[in-house]
Amino acid sequence: xxxxxxVLIFSxxxxxxxxxxxxxxxxxxxxxxxCIELILLAVNTNFIAFAYFLNxxxxxxxxxxILTVAAAEAAIGLAILLLLFRNKGSLAVDDISELKG
Amino acid sequence: xxxxxxxxxxxxxxxxxLIVDLCFEKRVWVSMSVSLLGLGAILIxxxxxxxxxxxxAFYGHYQFDQVALLLKxxxxxxxxxxxxxAYSYLSHSAAFSETEDMxxxxxxxxxxxALLGMMVLISSGSMITAYLGLExxxxxxxxxxxxxxxxxxxxxxxxxxxxxxxxxxxxxxxxMSLVYGxxxxxxxxxxxxxxxxxxxxxxxxxxxxxxxxSFKLGVIPFHMWLPDVYHGAPIVVTTFLSSVAKVAMFxxxxxxxxxxxxxxxxxxxxxxxxxxxxxxxxxxxxAIAQKNIRRLLAYSSIAHMxxxxxxxxxxxxxxxxxxxxxxxIYALMSLGVFALLSFFLFKNREINxxxxxxxxxxxxxxxxxxxxxxxxxxxxxxxxxxxYAKLLVLQSVIGADLIIEAVIALIFSVIGSFYYLxxxxxxxxxxxxNNEDLTFVLSQKGWNSTDRIIMLIxxxxxxLLILLGIYPTPLIEWSVAAMLY
Numbered sequence: 001x002x003x004x005x006x007v008l009i010f011s012x013x014x015x016x017x018x019x020x021x022x023x024x025x026x027x028x029x030x031x032x033x034x035c036i037e038l039i040l041l042a043v044n045t046n047f048i049a050f051a052y053f054l055n056x057x058x059x060x061x062x063x064x065x066i067l068t069v070a071a072a073e074a075a076i077g078l079a080i081l082l083l084l085f086r087n088k089g090s091l092a093v094d095d096i097s098e099l100k101g
Numbered sequence: 102x103x104x105x106x107x108x109x110x111x112x113x114x115x116x117x118x119l120i121v122d123l124c125f126e127k128r129v130w131v132s133m134s135v136s137l138l139g140l141g142a143i144l145i146x147x148x149x150x151x152x153x154x155x156x157x158a159f160y161g162h163y164q165f166d167q168v169a170l171l172l173k174x175x176x177x178x179x180x181x182x183x184x185x186x187a188y189s190y191l192s193h194s195a196a197f198s199e200t201e202d203m204x205x206x207x208x209x210x211x212x213x214x215a216l217l218g219m220m221v222l223i224s225s226g227s228m229i230t231a232y233l234g235l236e237x238x239x240x241x242x243x244x245x246x247x248x249x250x251x252x253x254x255x256x257x258x259x260x261x262x263x264x265x266x267x268x269x270x271x272x273x274x275x276x277m278s279l280v281y282g283x284x285x286x287x288x289x290x291x292x293x294x295x296x297x298x299x300x301x302x303x304x305x306x307x308x309x310x311x312x313x314x315s316f317k318l319g320v321i322p323f324h325m326w327l328p329d330v331y332h333g334a335p336i337v338v339t340t341f342l343s344s345v346a347k348v349a350m351f352x353x354x355x356x357x358x359x360x361x362x363x364x365x366x367x368x369x370x371x372x373x374x375x376x377x378x379x380x381x382x383x384x385x386x387x388a389i390a391q392k393n394i395r396r397l398l399a400y401s402s403i404a405h406m407x408x409x410x411x412x413x414x415x416x417x418x419x420x421x422x423x424x425x426x427x428x429x430i431y432a433l434m435s436l437g438v439f440a441l442l443s444f445f446l447f448k449n450r451e452i453n454x455x456x457x458x459x460x461x462x463x464x465x466x467x468x469x470x471x472x473x474x475x476x477x478x479x480x481x482x483x484x485x486x487x488x489y490a491k492l493l494v495l496q497s498v499i500g501a502d503l504i505i506e507a508v509i510a511l512i513f514s515v516i517g518s519f520y521y522l523x524x525x526x527x528x529x530x531x532x533x534x535n536n537e538d539l540t541f542v543l544s545q546k547g548w549n550s551t552d553r554i555i556m557l558i559x560x561x562x563x564x565l566l567i568l569l570g571i572y573p574t575p576l577i578e579w580s581v582a583a584m585l586y
Binding site: 008015018019022029032036039040042043046047049050054056058059061062065066069072073076077079080081083084087088096098099100 | 259267
């Protein structure tokens with residue numbers, strides 16, 4: 001039987017992979033988009049698990065909203081990356097270092 | 102009466118502006134006038150609802166109260182002013198170097214959609230609406246920061262804002278999911294944050310939520326995006342971002358944090374205290390080292406937001422109303438200072454470095470005087486409104502027996518006045534070179550009536566800061582009444 005705590009640990013691991021991926025990745029900005037999706041999926045897992053164990057539908061409804069917003073976010077993120085690629089010709093993380101001080 | 106009418110009208114207005122832009126593609130001023138008139142009408146509709154008692158709609162997911170009314174009225178008004186200021190910069194932008202023609206009708210649609218997100222956020226009654234409003238304003242702002250499409254700096258700032266903003270939203274959501282698990286409800290009014298009873302799960306969730314909130318507010322330790330975005334974005338977008346968005350993010354802090362936690366709690370208080378004092382210290386100290394005026398103002402904004410959090414920390418009616426007053430005054434100052442800078446060009450591009458302001462006070466006496474007033478107000482020197490805002494916050498902090506915190510905040514804001522006064526020094530005491538490269542956008546092709554009106558509104562905005570410094574009672578009474586309701 002899967003307990004609540006098992007799901008919570010799973011989603012915490014997903015979250016950590018997502019955040020770790022963003023900060024360790026130095027190669028490609030697209031990977032960052034994937035990691036952001038991972039973070040949101042961790043949140044979704046959390047919500048569904050809580051909704052199931054609390055016997056409350058609200059959490060699952062929230063998940064639909066998060067999925068929709070995640071799609072919009074990915075679209076905007078890809079558009080911005082496209083813009084960056086056109087201006088710079090590269091998507092390497094180390095290359096976006098013009099702004100500092 | 103429909104209590105969500107202002108939001109519905111704002112959505113309709115955004116779609117209308119989109120269609121108008123399609124019909125009058127070459128005449129962008131039509132879209133601008135439609136959006137200004139529409140926003141004015143929405144403001145009137147909203148102010149007509151002033152006597153409506155507090156109520157909620159959509160099964161408690163949306164709530165209307167006096168705080169929402171005051172915050173929404175100020176965001177709409179500030180947005181209208183920001184659109185007027187943006188006009189001259191955007192319509193001249195084709196002639197600047199380093200930019201392309203940025204005067205396109207979608208700009209106004211995006212601004213109105215961002216405003217809609219902020220209004221939903223301010224009126225949110227549950228975590229769903231808070232999240233949707235937050236994302237709606239953030240997603241449009243990511244796009245607006247990249248408005249200068251051909252310029253590398255603008256897209257780099259947008260990427261940084263997008264990546265860090267998305268992480269913050271993710272962490273905020275993760276916190277929300279834990280809070281939902283600990284309390285079993287999404288409605289903010291039903292959540293009783295009794296930390297002793299619900300145990301560590303709730304506290305864990307609250308920490309994540311605070312990370313997300315403080316990121317969006319732009320306070321330490323999640324402030325790193327702020328200087329880059331202020332620097333990289335087109336300056337009219339920075340104007341919007343640093344004024345209207347700050348008021349809305351105060352709404353986020355108030356709804357998700359201040360209103361939900363009934364009693365102050367040692368652990369949550371400690372977190373807020375570190376954030377508030379850390380922001381005041383770091384913002385004021387790091388700003389001294391800045392040579393770029395936009396980065397300088399970004400660090401100054403971190404320090405000012407620290408004061409807002411300090412007001413919220415007090416967790417009494419007095420504290421909340423002083424924070425509310427502070428954030429509105431700060432938005433007015435920020436709007437004025439970025440708008441004024443957006444009207445100046447150095448070698449036909451946006452103002453960036455502090456040194457580029459040399460001799461401004463002699464070349465353009467009136468504009469120099471306005472910038473002087475703004476700097477005095479940001480440094481909180483009486484008789485400006487900035488002084489009164491800081492006084493109120495410190496008064497409520499001392500009233501809550503937080504003497505050490507008040508002393509630290511005071512010392513570092515005195516240190517902070519150094520860099521504001523340095524701007525004044527560059528303007529008036531640096532006569533070494535007659536700065537021919539510095540030009541004023543509005544007077545480039547001679548003054549026409551639109552330019553005059555814009556200059557008049559800008560002067561009014563800035564002189565209002567002096568007026569509110571001498572006679573602040575109406576706004577203070579309004580913010581106190583909103584909190585007491």
